[in-house]
Each structure stands twice: as C-alpha cells, then as structure tokens.
Amino acid sequence: MLKARRASVVILLLIMISFISLMTLTHGSCSQNLLPKILKLNVEEATAFSAFSIFNSKGQSSASFLLNQTKRMDIYNLIKDNPGLHFRALSTFLNLPIGVLQYHLGLLVNGGLLSTFRDGRYKRYFESRRFKETEMRVISVLRNQTSGRILVSLFEKPETTHRELASKLNISSQALSWQMNRLKKINFVRIGVEGLNVKYSLDPAIAALVDRYAMPEMA
Numbered sequence: 001m002l003k004a005r006r007a008s009v010v011i012l013l014l015i016m017i018s019f020i021s022l023m024t025l026t027h028g029s030c031s032q033n034l035l036p037k038i039l040k041l042n043v044e045e046a047t048a049f050s051a052f053s054i055f056n057s058k059g060q061s062s063a064s065f066l067l068n069q070t071k072r073m074d075i076y077n078l079i080k081d082n083p084g085l086h087f088r089a090l091s092t093f094l095n096l097p098i099g100v101l102q103y104h105l106g107l108l109v110n111g112g113l114l115s116t117f118r119d120g121r122y123k124r125y126f127e128s129r130r131f132k133e134t135e136m137r138v139i140s141v142l143r144n145q146t147s148g149r150i151l152v153s154l155f156e157k158p159e160t161t162h163r164e165l166a167s168k169l170n171i172s173s174q175a176l177s178w179q180m181n182r183l184k185k186i187n188f189v190r191i192g193v194e195g196l197n198v199k200y201s202l203d204p205a206i207a208a209l210v211d212r213y214a215m216p217e218m219a
Helices: 002-026 034-039 043-057 062-066 070-081 087-094 098-110 133-143 145-156 162-169 173-185 204-213
Strands: 114-119 122-127 189-194 197-202
Touching (some): 070 087, 070 098, 070 122, 087 098, 087 122, 098 114, 114 133, 122 133, 133 145, 145 173, 145 197, 145 204, 162 173, 162 197, 173 189, 197 204
Antiparallel strands (some): 189 197
C-alpha cells in the first residue's frame, strides 16, 4: 500500500512538471524563467517527503524512518555526541558536499530530531528536546575559540583581573574588553572593580553549565 502511494505521488509530480513545462513553452518568453526552476525539483526528495508524511499519518515513528539512512544517521550521531556544531564543521567532519548536507539536515530539523540555535553568523545544531535555551547558548559560546577559553578560565579561577586574563589568553586588552562586554550583555559574567583592578567572575548558574558542558577540545 505504501509503495502504491509513493508511486502515485511521483506520477502526480511528473504530470505537474509536464503540464507547467507545456504552459511555459506555449506562453513564450514571459515564462522562460519558470522552467529551469521547475526542473530543479528533485523527485527523490519529494518522494522522501511524501513517504515521511505517510508514516506520520499512520502514527509510525518518524525517527525510525528518518534515521533509516546511513548519511542521516551519521549526521544525527555526530550532533548528538558533539552538540553545537555549525554547518561548516559538520561538512568538514563528515566530508559531505554542501547540498547533500543541507538536504539531510533539513529533513532532520523538519522531522523534529534536531534543533537549531542562532549564534551570531553561525547556525548551530542540537539534538531536539535535550537542551534548554540557556544551555544551547552556553555550549555555543564554549565552541567559540576565544569566548570559550574565557569561560573556562573564569571557571577555573574566579575573580581574575583584566590584566591576568589577557595575559593568560594572549590577546590584547582591547580584544578582551570587547569579549567581556559581549558576555556581560548576555549575563554570563560579572564585572567588578577593586581599586585600580577590573575583575571578572562567572554568573553562578553559568559556571555550573560550563562545568557540565566544557570539553577539552572546547577549551
């Protein structure tokens, strides 16, 4: 029955493509830009989506359907074990072409197995329903090379002065000030002044999350 439905969907899609192609040819140049867009339609993707809908409508597990494919399973497991990776990192680790990765990530996100979190110019991926927003934000900051090292350093030694932290991280005072202002805006750090020294500490709730999620490769 399922095979018959999938075949029906493919046939319907082919009929639609043929009809619109015919309309394009008969209406001249005003519709010439439409045909290339239509021909980009991937029947395999449309079939997968229709099958996914059929599985859902019958109450079967969308997870078992979506993960019944080697590439998607590899993507899902990598994100599950390494939460917060962004697209380029996933492409590098898995050695997948951009288009292929985009396609499978789209299915996993739309199917509810993965969630995304916007971290500046990066979109980071997480296993769905596993992390709260604050946890995803902490993990995202930890995955940034400089800000991640700041969080780990302040966890290991609270009340660190500006000069000590800049020296430890080997960055300029101006660069550290920019990073600390950004972290203060999202309530990750507390900035205090003692005499002529500016001191930094982590918010206690953030410190607990850094302790939970910081890994050696993040530091």
